[in-house]
Amino acid sequence: MQELVLTQPGRLLEAGTAREAGERAELERLLFDNAALVYRVALGVLRNPAEAEDVSQEALLRAYRRFHALRDGQRFRSWLVRIAFRLALDRSRSLRRRRDRETSWAQPELRPPPQSAEQLAALNQFQERLARALDELPGSQRLVMLLTAIEGHSVGETAAILGIPAGTVKSRLFKARKCLMEKLR
Amino acid sequence: MNCERIRKELSDVVAAGESELAATLTQHLKSCEACRAYYEAEAQLLLSIDAGLGSLVNQPVPPSLLPRVREQLQEPAPRRAWLFALLPATVVLVVVALVALPRLRQTSIPAGQPITSIPSNVPETVKAHPETTKVEKAQARYTKHPSLRTTRAHSPLEHKAAAPEVIVGPEESRGLMLLASTVVHEPALGKALLNPVAPAAPFSKPIVSQEIAPLEVASLEIKPIGVEDH
Numbered sequence: 001m002q003e004l005v006l007t008q009p010g011r012l013l014e015a016g017t018a019r020e021a022g023e024r025a026e027l028e029r030l031l032f033d034n035a036a037l038v039y040r041v042a043l044g045v046l047r048n049p050a051e052a053e054d055v056s057q058e059a060l061l062r063a064y065r066r067f068h069a070l071r072d073g074q075r076f077r078s079w080l081v082r083i084a085f086r087l088a089l090d091r092s093r094s095l096r097r098r099r100d101r102e103t104s105w106a107q108p109e110l111r112p113p114p115q116s117a118e119q120l121a122a123l124n125q126f127q128e129r130l131a132r133a134l135d136e137l138p139g140s141q142r143l144v145m146l147l148t149a150i151e152g153h154s155v156g157e158t159a160a161i162l163g164i165p166a167g168t169v170k171s172r173l174f175k176a177r178k179c180l181m182e183k184l185r
Numbered sequence: 186m187n188c189e190r191i192r193k194e195l196s197d198v199v200a201a202g203e204s205e206l207a208a209t210l211t212q213h214l215k216s217c218e219a220c221r222a223y224y225e226a227e228a229q230l231l232l233s234i235d236a237g238l239g240s241l242v243n244q245p246v247p248p249s250l251l252p253r254v255r256e257q258l259q260e261p262a263p264r265r266a267w268l269f270a271l272l273p274a275t276v277v278l279v280v281v282a283l284v285a286l287p288r289l290r291q292t293s294i295p296a297g298q299p300i301t302s303i304p305s306n307v308p309e310t311v312k313a314h315p316e317t318t319k320v321e322k323a324q325a326r327y328t329k330h331p332s333l334r335t336t337r338a339h340s341p342l343e344h345k346a347a348a349p350e351v352i353v354g355p356e357e358s359r360g361l362m363l364l365a366s367t368v369v370h371e372p373a374l375g376k377a378l379l380n381p382v383a384p385a386a387p388f389s390k391p392i393v394s395q396e397i398a399p400l401e402v403a404s405l406e407i408k409p410i411g412v413e414d415h
Contacts (some may be wrong), residue, residue, distance in 0.1 A: 028258060035254070036246045044242040053247050060254045130237045149238035170201075177200040180234050181227065 044146035045088035059084035141176035
């Protein structure tokens with residue numbers, strides 16, 4: 001039953017509706033303030049701006065619709081980042097499966113033309129190797145690497161975003177770097 | 186010192202993001218050119234990793250992202266949760282309807298006729314069936330009470346006439362579903378239930394109301410505690 005508030009003689013306002021509208025506006029503000037963070041996390045996983053934008057949109061909408069399920073409002077950023085990360089990982093796996101299917105069935109003329117040695121040399125091979133090595137990291141280490149790579153994110157900031165101790169962030173960073181260095185050495 | 190062990194320590198220092206080396210490591214690097222080159226390569230590798238990640242994630246946010254989200258927020262959210270919650274019940278109702286419907290349409294009851302008791306054209310063997318007798322008695326008890334609603338056999342696929350529809354409660358609805366499934370498994374009973382007949386004799390009996398005497402309440406005698414009756 002909605003609470004009714006008498007503000008002027010003969011005029012009734014639905015206080016519940018006004019309160020809900022205010023909460024909605026606040027939630028929208030929170031979402032838009034963190035949209036860049038969501039996009040960068042998705043981009044770090046997908047490495048494709050269009051796909052990252054799609055996943056970011058989905059993550060923000062999902063957070064908006066499931067906000068009532070969040071028990072601790074203080075952990076909003078952590079919750080939002082995790083939603084985006086999971087969605088990006090799911091999308092990445094789906095794209096990989098589709099790519100594998102298309103590669104196996106592709107006609108020779110539909111494949112991209114073979115690149116010359118010079119073209120291959122011009123490609124950022126290190127970036128590709130880095131991307132592959134990043135894909136092989138455990139999710140928790142990968143997320144920490146991505147967050148600390150975002151400008152302005154120190155270890156402390158990353159710990160605050162994820163809601164975990166700074167020591168845990170350092171530990172995961174250490175393991176992730178060791179693994180990447182071994183694969184890229 | 187063992188260069189292999191030194192190099193492992195150097196890798197750990199670089200991975201930890203530390204810039205200062207332990208005295209033993211510094212001392213070794215002064216004299217070992219190979220380990221010094223290794224340390225510089227490790228530091229450069231980590232810088233390349235950080236730069237690669239930075240160029241990957243620190244790209245401008247597409248200007249279309251926020252407008253797209255705002256547009257979606259204006260639309261009503263899909264009400265999927267309640268739909269999925271009702272899905273099992275919906276599936277059950279659809280299955281029961283599909284099973285019971287052909288049986289209902291096969292009966293000789295016109296739409297809108299009340300279910301009363303055993304029809305006169307039902308064979309004697311059916312009338313004499315113990316379950317038939319139970320149904321007749323149960324139906325008689327049911328229709329005695331005017332507050333109970335009558336359930337009507339109504340095929341949803343038939344053209345709906347102007348016959349009034351009766352709203353049934355959830356318990357009665359469940360009963361109807363059970364009836365539909367019973368009809369499938371016991372056709373004789375189903376036929377007995379669904380054929381219309383003239384009201385049975387018990388219906389013609391007048392309902393006699395009973396007077397209930399008013400309750401007499403004796404007056405209470407209040408006594409102090411500890412005072413005994415004499």
